[in-house]
Amino acid sequence: MKHSFEDHTSTIPAVQEIPATPAAPRRMTLNMGPQHPSTHGVLRIVLELEGETIISAAPDIGFLHTGIEKEFEQKNWQQAVTLTDRVDYLANLSNNLVYALAVEKLLQIEIPPRAQWTRVMMTELSRLNSHLVWLGTHALDIGAMTMFFYCFREREDILRIFEMFSGQRMMTSYIRIGGLALEPPRGWQQVVGKFIKAFPSKVDEYEELLNANPIWTRRTKGVGFISLEDMLDLGVTGPMLRGAGLNWDIRKSEPYSSYEKFDFKVPVETTNDVWSRYRVRIQEMRESAKIITQALEGMPDGPWQADAPHVVLPEREKMKTQMEALIYHFKIVTEGFRVPAGEAYQCIEAPRGEIGYYVVSDGTSKPYRVHMRTPSFGNLQGLPKMLEGIMIADSIAALGSMDFVLGDTDR
């Protein structure tokens, strides 16, 4: 079936580019967004068209700017964790983690292995969550509607796991400075185990639906090319680079939160188009599932919070029986803890690429400055280059392959 379709369509000649002349102006400016379904948020792009070919694209961002960086300076260190959720609402645990790591760097506290492993497991679940939303909505844009329902079915399971751990489905704030917000709930092994055992077969289902789908392959293969040099120069990170043959993953190159103890591969594809980015993310889902399985099987015992009474809240029991614990509790709740003056930059590999938090402390109980280097902001800078010269119908596929979140871009 596939071959006959390919043969038939390959006989259709490509659209000829017609140069614009003053006598025959063929250019037009098209406004796309900010309320366009395939921009997945409020992104406006001004497209300069010649016929159906995009000559130039100018993204206009900022519609979702909520002043999170300013808000950080008003909250105390621990309260500010809740803001990190709202930056990238599909990878909230990654944002929790990078903020916690940056502040822990300044505080110089050691996180016990059990908390580290739980952090790894939770961020990998959040990577699955993010990739599933990406795959479902991206396929929906290109015309494979069924994918959306398949992906959101598994996403629902992940959100239930998040709810079980933290009490929240999306704005989890589960990873806190000094450890975790709560002890992992009783019986989590069964729930996560059941999900992760079934998950690889679900990925097989997605691939079955898409890999041989002639519409999917023709709309993704060879579409949305942007050279690796351009991407590096323009600040693009994450699966986009790995889809262009660069083997760079911060989990491997600068391991954090004991990622060095996990065995996983970094999937790399070389064709550098929408298809290769799809392949990279699908394989990343399989690798994440492996990491979660390893975390599940090898989860160390022990405390889930750091031994730092000036930072983490004491146990309820101790608080009611020990004077010192009560004092610490009172101090942390009323004024927060102080972080030694200094600055730190921490980056992690989020589902979309490099998230980096630059945290400055002046020694008080509130952050002096927190800057978020978000992957969507960097990635969107590569968009004009990627859209240049392609057909307008392909722009939807190209946009989707970038996997940006506008909350992450505008902050």
Place this chain on the structure above:
Amino acid sequence: MTHPAILETKEAFGETTLIADPARIVDLCRHLKDSEKYIRLSGITAVDLHPSEPRFEVIYHLHSLDLNKRLRLKCRLSGAQPEIDSATGVWRSANWYEREVFDMFGITFRNHPNLVRILMPIDWEGHPLRKDYPVHGYKYSYPSE
């Protein structure tokens, strides 16, 4: 690493910070990119130290894929007329990063191809991340109904 624009080198938490001379920042950036392999610019941001002087710090986070190393450049600018040369000629990614810093802190980047606000509305007054900017914004007078 030696370059005439480097005034001071600091090490903390395994991170290297170079305090650089703002007048020769582009020179230094080009040197770091071409000779020291820092081909990626991870981000540019600023810190407002109001009311002390020099008021602003412009911070560049560089990354080298080959060496697997990160580097922080820091330039101190006076609050009276904060201006620095644009690094867009060295890394194209500086374009949006510098626009964001301009938008949020009001620091001007000379020779920037398109220095306009990026996150705030184009006709916005003030620069929100300055320390003297109130968190709820300036008071608005709403027309009575």
